[in-house]
Amino acid sequence: MAKNTKETVRREWTKEDIKELKVHSKARTPVIKLAKMTKRTEGALRQKAQTLGIGLGHQR
Structure with a gap:
């Protein structure tokens, strides 16, 4: 069985990220x-x- 070699990278949501999303x-x-x-x-x-x-x- 192959192992998942790609490591998960998590980034926190900044206020700027949320503003951009909106x-x-x-x-x-x-x-x-x-x-x-x-x-x-x-x-x-x-x-x-x-x-x-x-x-x-x-599409909403």
């Missing part, structure tokens, strides 16, 4: 594009948006 939520930026810009996974972005109570992506 701006992109209003602009309806696609989640894929936002994930590449912020260097976070789609799941992480969606999870944080859900905890903040905001919508994310162009």
Whole structure:
């Protein structure tokens, strides 16, 4: 059985990160594009948006 060689890197959400997420939520930026810009996974972005109570992506 192969071991997972990629190590998980966790970064805390800063106030600037949250502010940027809210701006992109209003602009309806696609989640894929936002994930590449912020260097976070789609799941992480969606999870944080859900905890903040905001919508994310162009389809709501």
